[in-house]
Amino acid sequence: MSNQPWDLRKVLDELKEIPDQYHETDVEVDPEAELSGVFRYIGAGGTVERPTKEGPAMMFNKIKGFPGARVSIGTMASRRRVGQILHSDWKTLGRHLKEAVENPVKPVKVSKNEAPVQEVVHLATDADFDIRKLIPAPTNTPDDAGPYITMGLVLGSDPEKTMSDVTIHRMVLEDKDTIGMYIMPGGRHIGAFQKMFEAKNEPMPVTINIGLDPAIYIGATFEPPTTPLGYNELWCAGALRQEPVQTVDGVAVNEVGLARAEYVIEAEILPNTTMQEDINTNTGYAMPEFPGYNGAANPAVNVLKVKAVTHRKDRPIMQTTIGPSEEHVSMAGIPTEASILELTDKAIPGHVLNVYNPPAGGGKLMTIMQVKKFSVNDEGIQRQAAILALSAFKELKTVILVDEDVDIFDMNDVVWTLNTRFQGDQDVIVIPGMRNHPLDPSERPEYDPKSIRVRGMSSKTILDGTYPYDMKEVFKRAPFMKVEDWEKYLK
Known part of the structure; x- marks a missing residue:
């Protein structure tokens, strides 16, 4: 095993050594609906429209319109594979995560020259800046409201920087420097922090971290009461790896990003500002959601103004997922199992x-x-x-x-x-x-x-x-x- 810190590339290198768990292709694919349509047949699973099945994680090496970028999908679209990734018995992953929550390992901050994700920097003030040309975000279906970031880990803090948290939200690229983000009412700590900024009529700085070690994604989907306000789920990811997650100061906002991510989008959530989620398509749909149906477009999503995009220099990897796939089951279901076990073990x-x-x-x-x-x-x-x-x-x-x-x-x-x-x-x-x-x-x-x-x-x-x-x-x-x-x- 490599001695380098854990990140997506290290995980994929391990999967390559396990038969039938990883496949990559050099056939060009269109990120607009085709990529997800292809993976639906090969390995999406879950409640995706039939036919589908459990299959290997995939890497698409040639993305139409995005030379040099790659897209990874389905890394966690198999519970057995998640067990292999976390070096744990796949049948007792709930208990494994429960123990990680109870024994947190807090992140460490590294310098910019130790952060691969800041090897390339694009500032919103650049004349040719356009997030839609920098991020190969796919659409899941032809009805989607636009290109979606489905595995973007949003990291933010309260105004006084006494607490921070990470959560996953659906985020659509609306124009060259604007993202629409749906924050589900109640329970999400990022939403609670955003309300604090809104009360002060101030924008909230956040980073959107893409292309991560699956241990981070799985740890990030815990919710109260298992991880109450003030508990940052990055601590859980550190415990799963027995190695702290590395963070780095942003280049354009007062917030940290994940140093070993593939992409980081630095942005601000505007206070008291919303927009129509499907303003560019008017289809009435957002994207496929975990129950297996197309989610309705929200008439009033939060608005993020992008300040910078940073990424790795060597063929950065966009990580994405299909809403109702087996991958969502792994990210949402296993932490829920841990939460239930935590409560029942006590009661x-x-x-x-x-x-x-x-x-x-x-x-x-x-x-x-x-x-x-x-x-x-x-x-x-x-x-x-x-x-x-x-x-x-x-x-x-x-x-x-x-x-x-x-x-x-x-x-x-x-x-x-x-x-x-x-x-x-x-x-x-x-x-x-x-x-x-x-x-x-x-x-x-x-x-x-x-x-x-x-x-x-x-x-x-x-x-x-x-x-x-x-x-x-x-x-x-x-x-x-x-x-x-x-x-x-x-x-």
Whole structure:
């Protein structure tokens, strides 16, 4: 393994050594819809329109209109691959991330000559400056509002520089120095900081960091209560690598960027200013989002004015993803699993063995919980676990409970338990009128006028597929002989 600090290039070098996990092509591809359209067939997975499948991470070496730049997609579009990237068992990644949050390693600042991302500098004051010609940001579909930065890690601080944070937002390139950014209401710390600047009627300096070690992206998607205001998720990424993330002072704004990124966009969020997200297309759509549908264009996204773009000199890598792909599941789902485990381990220790947020819920809307009952007195503890999960993550909509003998990563096994250890009139628990995620198209008053008063409300559902402990003899699976050396028959 290379002794250089962790970054995207080091990860890709490792993947190249693992069969079937990486593929690159020199065939020219158009970043406008074609690139994502190609990867849809090869390896997007998730809830992307069929046909799709789990496949290798891809590098497109020849991007139409962007000589010298490359585009990477799908690095995390496989849970098994994420396990390889993080050098951890893919089935226990939730616990691995939980331990990282509990043992933070804070970033370190390096000098500009130690920051590869500042090898090339473009200032907005340059006569030919145009972010649309500098950043090979793809569109996912022909209906997109424009080229989108889908894996841009936004780093910002409060006005007094006492706290900083990183989050991922959808960002569309609107013109040569303007980006429209959707900050989802509530919960995001960048949004909280931005409101502080807005109260002072001052622009908020931020950096948008693109082309990163996947450990940074996965760590960055934690949300409260696991990482409360004041906890910078870069600390989690440092713990995952046992190596601090390197930052560097910006060249044009009073904020730091990630020194080993491929691109950094330095910008300011304008106070009390919004714009129509699809102002250039008027399609009514933004881009495909994680539930599997085209997201509606927002009439009033925040406006960022770009001050500079810096990048590596040697063929910089634009990193992108497809909204409803398996990659989103990895980035959003694994930290959610860690958050649920963190809460249940404290409240009901020993009972929740493992948690999985599957692609069917985009990593956010559904969780499968493997629960152990030790005696008849534990009956009901499984439903307590489900309520804890729903309280830990407000965007969670459906919880499926299974016993310890069920493989939570095999949907056939999960659905089997809902057919043989489940009765609809006994084992469905519905909690109406709760908050959820506004990108779920069913969460609107016209769909359910009884319990949904405003967009983004939902009924939460618990499906209890665990058997009653006092009937466990009835639910023993058919026993097969244990054969330790079975693999010899495949040689």
